[in-house]
Amino acid sequence: xxxxxxxxxxxxxxxxxxxxxxxxxxxxxxxxxxxxxxxxxxxxxxxxxxxxxxxxxxxxxxxxxxxxxxxxxxxxxxxxxxxxxxxxxxxxxxxxxxxxxxxxxxxxxxxxxxxxxxxxxxxxxxxxxxxxxxxxxxxxxxxxxxxxxxxxxxxxxxxxxxxxxxxxxxxxxxxxxxxxxxxxxxxxxxxxxxxxxxxxxxxxxxxxxxxxxxxxxxxxxxxxxxxxxxxxxxxxxxxxxxxxxxxxxxxxxxxxxxxxx
Numbered sequence: 001x002x003x004x005x006x007x008x009x010x011x012x013x014x015x016x017x018x019x020x021x022x023x024x025x026x027x028x029x030x031x032x033x034x035x036x037x038x039x040x041x042x043x044x045x046x047x048x049x050x051x052x053x054x055x056x057x058x059x060x061x062x063x064x065x066x067x068x069x070x071x072x073x074x075x076x077x078x079x080x081x082x083x084x085x086x087x088x089x090x091x092x093x094x095x096x097x098x099x100x101x102x103x104x105x106x107x108x109x110x111x112x113x114x115x116x117x118x119x120x121x122x123x124x125x126x127x128x129x130x131x132x133x134x135x136x137x138x139x140x141x142x143x144x145x146x147x148x149x150x151x152x153x154x155x156x157x158x159x160x161x162x163x164x165x166x167x168x169x170x171x172x173x174x175x176x177x178x179x180x181x182x183x184x185x186x187x188x189x190x191x192x193x194x195x196x197x198x199x200x201x202x203x204x205x206x207x208x209x210x211x212x213x214x215x216x217x218x219x220x221x222x223x224x225x226x227x228x229x230x231x232x233x234x235x236x237x238x239x240x241x242x243x244x245x246x247x248x249x250x251x252x253x254x255x256x257x258x259x260x261x
Contacts, residue, residue, distance in 0.1 A: 004018065004019055004020045004030050004033070005017065005018060005019070005030070005033055005034065005037060006019055006055070007037070009047075012046060012047055012048035012049065012197055013047075013048065013049050013050075013051070013190070013193050013194075013197070014041050014047050014049070014050045014051070015050070015051045015053070015186075016034075016037060016050060016051065016052045016053070017053055017054070017055050018030075018034075018052070018053070018054045018055065018060075018061055019054075019055035019056075020055075020065075021055075021056070022058075022059070023058075023059045023061070023062035023104075024054040024055065024056070024059045024060065024061040024062060024109070025061065025062045025063060025064065025065035025066065025067070025068075026061060026063065026064060026065055026084070026085055026108060026109075026112075027064075027065040027068035027073060028068070028073055028077050028078065028079050028080070030065075031079035031080050031084055031085055031086060032079070032080030032081070032086075033080075033086075034080075034082070034085050034086030034087070035079075035080040035081035035082035035083075035086030035087075035090070036080070036081065036086070037086060038050070038081075038082050038086045038087050038090055038093065038097075039081055039082065039086075039090070041093075041095065042090070042092070042093050042094075042095060045260065047095070048095060048096075048196070048197050048201055048204075049095065049096050049097070049098065049193040049196050049197060050095065050096075050097045050098070051097075051098045051099075051100050051186075051189050051190070051193060052087070052097060052098070052099050052100070052112065052116065053099070053100035053101075053102055053185070053186065053189070054101075054102050054103065054109075056102070056103070057102060057103060057122075057124075057182055058103040058104065059102075059103045059104045059109070060099070060100075060101040060102050060103050060104060060105040060109050060113065060125070061085075061104075061105060061106075061108065061109030061112060062104060062106050062107065062109055063106050063107025063108030063109045063110070063111070063112075064084070064107060064108045066134070075136050079140075083140060083141075084108050084111065084112070084140035084141075085108060085111070085112040085115070085140070087112060087115045087116065088108075088111055088112060088115045088140045088141045089140075089141075090115075091212065093208075094204075094205040094208045094209055094233060095204070095205065095208075096117040096118065096193075096196050096204060096208070097115075097116040097117055097118075098116060098117070098118045098119070098120060098189050098192055098193055099112065099113040099116035099118070099119045099120070099121075100120050100121075100185050100186060100188075100189040101113055101119060101120070101121035101122065101125045101127075101176070101185075102121075102122050102125070102182065102185055103122065103124060103125060103126070104125070104126050104128075105121075105125065105126070105127050105128075106126075106127075106128045106129075106130060107128070107129060107130060107131055107138065107142075108138075108140050110127050110128060110129055110138075110142060111129075111138060111140040111141045111142045111145070112140075113127075114141055114142065114145040114146065114175075115141055115145070117208070118177050118192060119170075119175065119176040119177055120176065120177055120178045120180065120185065120188050120189045120192060121167050121170065121176045121178070121179055121180075121185070122167070122179075122180065122181065122182040122185045123167050123168075123179055123180065123181055123182065124167070124182060125166070125167040125170070125176075125179075126164050126165070126166055126167070127164065127165045127166075127170055127175070128158065128162055128163065128164045128165065129142045129143075129146070129158050129159050129162065130162035131159070131162075132159060132160055132161075132162060133161075133162045137159075138159060142159065143159060146158065146159070148215075149173065149174060149175055150173055150175075154173070167179045177192070178192070198255075200237075200240075200242040200243075200245075200246060200256070200258045200260075201242075201258060201260045202233060202236060202237040202240050202242050202243075202260055202261070203237055203242070205233040205237075206231075206233040206234045206236070206237045208233075209231055209232065209233045209234060210222075210226055210231070210234055213225060213226070213231060214226065240261055241259050241261050242256070242258050242259060242260065242261070245257060245258065245259070
């Protein structure tokens with residue numbers, strides 16, 4: 001494993017810590033390693049949730065390593081499986097990822113956070129897409145994902161001027177789930193992960209699949225799509241052992257024992 005990535009595995013939770021002083025910037029080599037790691041997470045049946053965070057207290061990630069760029073790494077270089085940072089184009093990942101943003105999430109760092117399913121951030125977190133001021137564009141998901149969350153005027157200001165958004169504003173706009181003090185960040189992310197793990201794994205996978213497959217459809221079209229039989233997880237969950245276990249556990253006033261089948 002790349003020395004810039006630290007891994008903590010605790011039962012069904014995987015924690016990934018990006019550690020590239022001073023700004024946790026990501027070059028192609030690190031991106032490749034992150035992609036391999038996220039694919040291992042995807043393919044490991046024992047793992048349910050991942051948390052991605054940055055080492056230190058100042059930077060979650062400053063995004064693309066501009067020193068690598070100055071040394072000749074192209075902006076359209078091959079960043080490996082899953083796209084930049086290993087997650088931004090990993091579209092078949094049906095397990096939740098939590099971004100624990102511990103400071104500045106700029107450029108590709110913000111795009112990495114946006115590719116996660118949940119964002120928990122410290123109160124000192126700042127978000128920005130400054131690529132236009134560097135002569136490039138935020139094409140690792142920023143210009144695609146952010147307009148699905150924010151009004152056009154706010155998106156335009158962020159991508160065309162690089163203006164910063166603080167944690168409280170990000171919470172108001174619904175970009176992040178929680179804002180906590182820096183010392184409580186990982187505890188809050190782990191608590192959220194534990195709540196996800198309490199849900200049935202097949203159901204969570206089906207939810208991600210349905211959302212991914214229907215987000216661009218009307219409600220009527222979405223109904224037709226999920227009833228068409230083309231989805232994988234949704235039909236499986238309807239006839240799973242877990243679908244029987246949930247109501248039974250509720251009736252017996254006990255916690256369900258999920259088997260993932």
